[in-house]
Amino acid sequence: MLTVSLTLEEHQQRERSRRRRKWRQKACQDFIGLKKIWFSKLIKERTKIKIFNSNVKAVLFYRAETWRTYKITLQKLQSLSNRCMRLIIIIHWPEIISITDLWERTKQQPMEVEMREKVKLDWAHFKEAKAVHYKASLGVEPAGLQSQREAKNDVEERNRGRDDGGIEGDDTPGLKVNIKELDDVLLRDVGNRIKDSGKWPLLIDQSGQASTFLRYRDTNYINSIRPADMDNNNIRRSLLGAIRFGKPFVVDMMEVDMFDTCSDRFDEVQKDLMSSIVDKSILNAEKYLKLVKPEDGPEYDKTKFNDLRLGNFKFVLISKTPFPNPKLLEMFYVIQIIIPM
Structure with a gap:
């Protein structure tokens, strides 16, 4: 029984590792797909960093709340992020920039901190959604839902009255x-x-x-x-x-x-x-x-x-x-x- 339990745990661990690699590869593909933006001299540096955070890092952290955050995983993510940042701000060998200066210039945080914040935020959203579904099952309208519905009705009414x-x-x-x-x-x-x-x-x-x-x-x-x-x-x-x-x-x-x-x-x-x-x-x-x-x-x-x-x-x-x-x-x-x- 103990052997079966260990085998199952190893299988689950390998599956989680495979999923992390999959999203890491997907983030790399997205980064390469946007190379015209990274190499463009017309787009400002801060705009490129915003695009990286919204298009690449979002993929990198997909379902991070389900991960077991091993040190080696954080190191790989950090290494990938640092390489991307150096490419965006055009820092190539033999030019040197310290990690601290790189993070300060690109307004990035260590992966460990960002991972912790994302997990905390996703867990808060999960609890909020769970509370909403629980109250809805009891026939109680959650706080704030009524005002959201009224605002949506106002928008729909304006759209109906507008000839657009x-x-x-x-x-x-x-x-x-x-x-x-x-x-x-x-x-x-x-x-x-x-x-x-x-x-x-x-x-x-x-x-x-x-x-x-x-x-x-x-x-x-x-x-x-x-x-x-x-x-x-x-x-x-x-x-x-x-x-x-x-x-x-x-x-x-x-x-x-x-x-x-x-x-x-x-x-x-x-x-x-x-x-x-x-x-x-x-x-x-x-x-x-x-x-x-x-x-x-x-x-x-x-x-x-x-x-x-x-x-x-x-x-x-x-x-x-x-x-x-x-x-x-x-x-x-x-x-x-x-x-x-």
């Missing part, structure tokens, strides 16, 4: 459209919803189909993650060409909140350029003509610009994030791309 195409009970923002309807809604603006709003469109598309659709249309497309696309001269020529020929000027932020970074880079081209695009003052001749340079040739002479093509210009922002920065939701007319089931 929202789906009743759906918390995702914006007008919901199928990818097949994007041509009519975005490019042709059937019904003049975008024009009447007085704002430029923000596409929220988790599938990436809208990006592919716009890349193969007659648009000037910029990927905010690609350094070549975010070159100052490329930004200037793309924007100027879209104004000159009356085409959509598309900026794709992918899965990252790159709006502030894009604004900084656009402002290097011309002071307050992003602000003038958002408020549409860029369509005034005294502003867009400042973008023209002698090497652009006669095609961009001021006599070549006309009001008809200026009226066809559009600025389109794309994000894969389902809930973007709230300030973007206020600044832009939000269009949510839905995938039919």
Whole structure:
């Protein structure tokens, strides 16, 4: 009986070890998959660290509350985290940085401390959820649940009263459209919803189909993650060409909140350029003509610009994030791309 018990315990220990290795490998794959972000010179260091914490470390600590925290496990996790941090802040051999300085610069904590905090937090959530289910089984509404339900009802009521195409009970923002309807809604603006709003469109598309659709249309497309696309001269020529020929000027932020970074880079081209695009003052001749340079040739002479093509210009922002920065939701007319089931 003792032998069977020991064998079972060894099997369970090996299974837990296998699961830890699995999530460690998954975290490594996610880190490698985001290498364009780590090597990008356009994204700020603190933004990269936020992305690491939310996308890589979250996978690394998956189900950590069920682990037996052996010292060797913490050492492996710490070693992986330190290597990733050195790569993000571009510290390579023979350059040297102490572990303490590395943690201080990247605002990281030792794995042992983070593991303890996560286990404590997850255990607190477990007890809270258990209490809610227990009270619900007795027919007692837990404290705070009533106010949450009332707040949700208020949101649904506002969505029903607002003519934005929202789906009743759906918390995702914006007008919901199928990818097949994007041509009519975005490019042709059937019904003049975008024009009447007085704002430029923000596409929220988790599938990436809208990006592919716009890349193969007659648009000037910029990927905010690609350094070549975010070159100052490329930004200037793309924007100027879209104004000159009356085409959509598309900026794709992918899965990252790159709006502030894009604004900084656009402002290097011309002071307050992003602000003038958002408020549409860029369509005034005294502003867009400042973008023209002698090497652009006669095609961009001021006599070549006309009001008809200026009226066809559009600025389109794309994000894969389902809930973007709230300030973007206020600044832009939000269009949510839905995938039919």
